[in-house]
Amino acid sequence: MSSVVGEITPQPAATEIATGARGYWSTVARRLSRDPVSVICAVILAAILASAIFAPWLGLADPYQGSMIRRLRVVGTPHYPLGTDELGRDMLARLIYGGRLSLLTGILPVCLAFITGTSLGIVAGYAGGKINTAVMRTIDVFYAFPSVLLAIAISGALGAGIVNSIVSLTIVFIPQITRVAESVTIAVRNRDFIDAARASGAGPLTIMRVHVLGNVLGPIFVYATGLVSVSMILASGLSFLGLGTRPPEPEWGLMLNTLRTAIYANPVVAALPGAMIFAVSICFNLLSDGLRSAMNIRD
Amino acid sequence: MLVYIIRRVAYVVPIVICVALVCFLLVHLAPGDPLVAVLPADASQELAAQLRAAYGFDRPLPVQFGLWIWKVAHGDLGTSIATGRPVLSEVTRAVGNTVMLACAAATIGFSLGLFLGLVAGYFRDTWIDKVAAAIASTGLSVPYYWLGIVLVIIFSAQLNWLPAVGAGPGGSNAWSWDWAHLRYLVLPAITAAAVPMGIVTRTVRALTADILSQDFVEALRAKGLRERQVFRHVVRNAAPTALAVMGLQLGYMLGGSILTETVFSWPGTGLLLNSAIFQRDLPLLQGTILVLALFFVFLNLLVDVVQAAIDPRIARS
Numbered sequence: 001m002s003s004v005v006g007e008i009t010p011q012p013a014a015t016e017i018a019t020g021a022r023g024y025w026s027t028v029a030r031r032l033s034r035d036p037v038s039v040i041c042a043v044i045l046a047a048i049l050a051s052a053i054f055a056p057w058l059g060l061a062d063p064y065q066g067s068m069i070r071r072l073r074v075v076g077t078p079h080y081p082l083g084t085d086e087l088g089r090d091m092l093a094r095l096i097y098g099g100r101l102s103l104l105t106g107i108l109p110v111c112l113a114f115i116t117g118t119s120l121g122i123v124a125g126y127a128g129g130k131i132n133t134a135v136m137r138t139i140d141v142f143y144a145f146p147s148v149l150l151a152i153a154i155s156g157a158l159g160a161g162i163v164n165s166i167v168s169l170t171i172v173f174i175p176q177i178t179r180v181a182e183s184v185t186i187a188v189r190n191r192d193f194i195d196a197a198r199a200s201g202a203g204p205l206t207i208m209r210v211h212v213l214g215n216v217l218g219p220i221f222v223y224a225t226g227l228v229s230v231s232m233i234l235a236s237g238l239s240f241l242g243l244g245t246r247p248p249e250p251e252w253g254l255m256l257n258t259l260r261t262a263i264y265a266n267p268v269v270a271a272l273p274g275a276m277i278f279a280v281s282i283c284f285n286l287l288s289d290g291l292r293s294a295m296n297i298r299d
Numbered sequence: 300m301l302v303y304i305i306r307r308v309a310y311v312v313p314i315v316i317c318v319a320l321v322c323f324l325l326v327h328l329a330p331g332d333p334l335v336a337v338l339p340a341d342a343s344q345e346l347a348a349q350l351r352a353a354y355g356f357d358r359p360l361p362v363q364f365g366l367w368i369w370k371v372a373h374g375d376l377g378t379s380i381a382t383g384r385p386v387l388s389e390v391t392r393a394v395g396n397t398v399m400l401a402c403a404a405a406t407i408g409f410s411l412g413l414f415l416g417l418v419a420g421y422f423r424d425t426w427i428d429k430v431a432a433a434i435a436s437t438g439l440s441v442p443y444y445w446l447g448i449v450l451v452i453i454f455s456a457q458l459n460w461l462p463a464v465g466a467g468p469g470g471s472n473a474w475s476w477d478w479a480h481l482r483y484l485v486l487p488a489i490t491a492a493a494v495p496m497g498i499v500t501r502t503v504r505a506l507t508a509d510i511l512s513q514d515f516v517e518a519l520r521a522k523g524l525r526e527r528q529v530f531r532h533v534v535r536n537a538a539p540t541a542l543a544v545m546g547l548q549l550g551y552m553l554g555g556s557i558l559t560e561t562v563f564s565w566p567g568t569g570l571l572l573n574s575a576i577f578q579r580d581l582p583l584l585q586g587t588i589l590v591l592a593l594f595f596v597f598l599n600l601l602v603d604v605v606q607a608a609i610d611p612r613i614a615r616s
Contacts, residue, residue, distance in 0.1 A: 141317040144596050145588075148555030153322075153588045156576035157329040233442045237558050240444055241573065256445060267452040274445025282440035289436070 028218075031294035038290030041283040048280060052099030061090035063097040063250045072266040083269040085255065086262050087248075091269055095276055098250035101162065102277065105244060105251075106232035109166050113173035114224045120174070121181020122216065126189055126208050136182060142175040151234050155243040165244040169234055173227055180223045184216040218295055226288035229281040236277045252277050303607055303614035311600055318596060319371065322589040323364050326581045376586035381578040386586035389571060394590070396466060397567030399474070400491060400559070401552040403484050408492035409545055412499025417533075419500065420507020431500060438497030447490035447562040454486060461485055464564040487563040491556065495548040502544045506537040539610035546602030550595045 032038050051058065061080075066087035073084040075091075082091040124135035142150065154168035188194065189212070197211050236253030238244040245251035247258065255273035262270045351357045355366060370377070376386035412435075419431035455463035467480050474480055510516065510533050519529050553568075560569030568587055575583040607614040 137313075141314060141321060144314050144318045144599075145321075145592050146551045146554030146595055148551070148557065149588065149591055149595075152557055152572060152576070153325055153584075156572070156584055157325045157581075159329070229440050233440075236442060237444060240558065241561060242577065253442075256448065260448065263448065263452050264456050267456060271445070271449055271452060274442055274448060277442045277445060278440065281442065282436060285436055285440045 024218075028291070028294045032290055035290045035294065037286055038294075041287045041290070044279065045283045045287070048099055048276075049103060051096050052103055055093075055096050055100065058096065060093040060096060063089060063093040064248055065089060072262055072269065074266060075268050075272075082272060083266065085259060085269065091272060094250040094255060095252070095272060098252045098255060098273065098276070101245050101249060101251040102232070102236055102239075102253065103280070105162060105165055105169075105235040105239070106280070107228055109169035109235070110173055110224055110228050110231045112166070112170045113177050113227075114220070116170070117174045117177025118181045118213075118217070118220055121178040121183075121220075122185050122208050122212055124178070125182040125185025126204065126212055128186075128189075132182070135178065139175040139178050142171075147172050147176075147230075148234065148237075151238065152241075152243070155238055160243050160246065162245055165235060165238045168238070169231055172234070173231065176227065177220060177224060181216060181220050184219050185212055188212060188215045222288060222292050222295060225284060225291060229285040229288070232277055232281045232284065300607065300611070300614045304604055307600060307603055307607075311596060314596055315593065316368075318592045319368055319589060320364070322585050322592065323367055325588070326585045327360060327363070329581065371589070376589070377582035379575075379580055379583040381574070381580040381583065386583050389583060390568065390587050390590050393566060393568045393571045393587075396474075396565060397553060397556050397560070397569065400484065400487055400556060400565060400567060401549060403488035404491035404552055405495065405545070405549050407488055408495035408548070409499055411492070412496045413503055413541070415496075415500040416503025417507055419504040420511065423508045423511075428504070431504065435497040435500035435504075438493040438500070440497075441493055443490050443493045444558040444562050446493055447486065447559060450486045450489060451562070466566050487559055487565050490562065491552055491559045495545075495552065498548055499541070499545060503537060503541055506540055507533060510536045539606045539613065542609070543602050543606050546598060546605075550598045553598070554591045554595050 066085075066089045068088060070080070070084050071086060071088040073080050073088075075081070075083045077083055080090055080092070082095065085091055085094060120135055124132045145153070151168050151172045154171055155165055158164040158168065194207060194211055197207050202211070235244065236251070236256070239251050239253030240257045242254075242257065245254045247254065252273040256270075256277075259270040259273065348357070355363055358366075367377075374387060376390070378384070379386050379389055382389070415431040415434060419428045422428055451463045454461045462483050463486075466483050467474060468483075516529060516532070519532060555569075556565075556567055557569035557572050559565065560567050561573050564570065568591060572584065572587050574580070575587060603613075
């Protein structure tokens with residue numbers, strides 16, 4: 001299909017789009033790198049992500065190894081820089097290892113919803129008519145539930161577990177991304193270059209994949225980065241309620257829950273896992289704001 | 300206007316039916332036998348079949364849905380498997396507490412958000428704007444259940460000023476409007492107010508900045524209006540959108556209170572959902588979700604109608 005289109009579409013136009021797109025993204029990257037807040041947030045996120053990925057090679061204590069005689073040590077104890085939890089496990093190791101599941105359950109749903117929602121939204125927006133009505137009215141039903149309630153309802157019905165929590169959050173975010181994708185697709189659908197592509201013989205699939213997608217991906221992507229912040233809070237919230245990760249796996253929301261018993265004995269350690277969620281969430285939020293202004297998107 | 304209201308109300312009917320369908324499917328597509336919670340582990344086959352027939356679980360799904368919706372329309376949400384009481388009475392008992400918490404949180408969140416948003420919009424790109432933006436971003440990004448725990452650590456565990464859990468002294472459910480009861484409301488309300496505060500600040504800031512940069516404001520000032528009168532125009536122009544956003548946020552607070560209520564053991568619908576989930580009490584789960592979702596749908600309807608009433612352009616478009 002694409003090779004046929006390649007023959008029909010004038011070659012210069014294709015390369016022009018390609019270089020034009022690259023130029024746009026490098027402009028955005030340059031603008032973003034001049035915004036100190038965005039740079040700081042990106043560095044913090046990269047550090048948290050890298051330490052979570054490379055946790056086994058960082059020479060940390062065993063995050064599962066507890067001890068009854070060294071429970072709830074305070075922050076700054078020798079050998080336990082961030083103290084120990086209610087079962088005597090090293091908090092530093094658990095916070096770093098905890099990033100693995102917390103980031104996975106927070107970011108993956110947005111990625112999955114980004115792929116599904118973008119496809120649905122572009123098809124609905126470009127096709128219009130009955131297809132649009134069918135997709136968008138179905139989406140409306142999910143908008144009849146507050147997102148926290150929908151996440152809890154699906155998770156609660158499916159039962160506890162990491163996969164179920166990822167599934168429920170993906171379902172929560174698909175309608176939101178679809179709505180954004182549909183509205184930006186409608187905005188570009190009637191532009192001249194789409195007519196030009198159609199006139200030169202491109203089929204609807206090619207137009208959607210090449211010409212629409214390239215022009216709508218930016219705004220949808222920015223919206224999705226903002227959703228990661230919400231997703232982190234909700235994913236850890238599900239674990240906090242006992243609907244996500246199960247003990248003894250380290251995960252920030254679950255750690256926050258099990259450490260609630262320690263708020264009198266060792267308040268600082270009890271608050272640490274939540275501070276990690278907060279840090280990741282606010283960094284994604286500010287980075288999304290920076291990206292939005294770097295790309296000149298107004299909402 | 301009347302045509303708009305009728306059209307908007309008519310649009311709610313299919314939504315309500317679909318919401319009921321989602322609530323119904325939620326429970327019936329869930330893995331596991333819904334009877335697990337009531338059946339003793341050594342129950343005989345006959346007893347299981349008997350109970351299944353009593354709850355209606357033995358019929359085909361479409362029939363179950365039809366029967367269920369017929370009963371729901373008559374105010375019968377079924378019986379809680381865990382307590383044996385009607386689901387409706389369990390929900391109505393909890394709803395009052397959730398509404399009270401949401402209203403208290405809305406008062407705090409909206410007034411702060413309106414104030415910060417207006418000030419930030421008026422002093423755009425100054426340090427005041429930046430401080431307001433930072434407060435808004437914090438409110439939006441803070442895991443509010445963690446904020447609740449931190450508040451408990453500071454004001455209950457360390458300072459001992461306010462109670463950490465519950466909705467009244469001695470675990471009593473009787474509410475009265477005195478400080479002995481109100482102090483139980485303070486920390487949960489602040490916790491639930493964080494997100495709406497952030498959203499309202501951002502919305503009102505964008506609205507105010509946008510309105511102030513329009514030509515008609517220039518014209519008003521050129522006409523010699525005092526700043527207070529100009530401000531009235533700003534408020535009037537920002538009101539429809541701001542009200543819509545606040546209405547939506549109130550709905551989110553009513554429906555999404557489970558995390559706040561769990562942290563503070565606040566006896567509302569969120570805590571009810573929590574216990575329904577962990578006791579696998581599916582009728583209670585289904586009924587609570589249905590009531591909260593319907594609440595949300597009608598709140599949205601109300602917001603749209605109010606919005607159209609104060610801004611005639613909406614009804615005409």
